[in-house]
Amino acid sequence: MNNKARIAGCCLAALGVLGLAACSESKVDEEKTAELIQPVARVELAGAGAATEASGAAATPKSAEQIVQQVCGACHNTGAAGAPKTGDKAAWAPRVAQGKDAMYTSALNGKNVMPARGGNPSLTDDEVKSAVDYLLAQVK
Numbered sequence: 001m002n003n004k005a006r007i008a009g010c011c012l013a014a015l016g017v018l019g020l021a022a023c024s025e026s027k028v029d030e031e032k033t034a035e036l037i038q039p040v041a042r043v044e045l046a047g048a049g050a051a052t053e054a055s056g057a058a059a060t061p062k063s064a065e066q067i068v069q070q071v072c073g074a075c076h077n078t079g080a081a082g083a084p085k086t087g088d089k090a091a092w093a094p095r096v097a098q099g100k101d102a103m104y105t106s107a108l109n110g111k112n113v114m115p116a117r118g119g120n121p122s123l124t125d126d127e128v129k130s131a132v133d134y135l136l137a138q139v140k
Ligand code: HEC
Pocket: 067, 068, 071, 072, 073, 074, 075, 076, 080, 081, 082, 083, 084, 095, 098, 102, 103, 104, 106, 107, 111, 112, 113, 114, 115, 117, 118, 119, 128, 131, 132, 135
């Protein structure tokens, strides 16, 4: 802040309860406070960066939602190839009735047009199952 602005600020404050002297004192305090908290603020920023990196690393195994959006969604979000659409309760009801294990088996091994593991063999069993859980959660 330049001096003119500071003086203007002080004059405004002086119109209030505070005298001009009190105003300039509080200015100094503000500046000191800013100086004092600066290193803390820096540490906090650095900490936030580290936390972001850590959570990024933890998210490396794909989340169920990511798998569904990136792999299963190609058919299930659009209904392509006659796939039961994500969130379409009527389309899923007869399948849900077979039980979850049957869903897992179909997703892992494929069923008719539905390719095994949604056509992505790099998905682990757990990832495929989590994707099935995700799809089923949308039609609960
Ligand atoms: C290439 C298109 C396609 C992709 C990609 C795909 N699906 Fe499917 N999916 C289908 C079709 C078509 C059906 C219906 C199969 C049938 O009943 O004939 C189906 C059915 C299913 C069913 C019901 C199976 C049953 O027994 O009724 C589940 C569960 C399922 N898919 C899960 C997934 C998951 C999880 C993924 C991603 C890992 C995925 N699908 C990716 C096309 C696809």
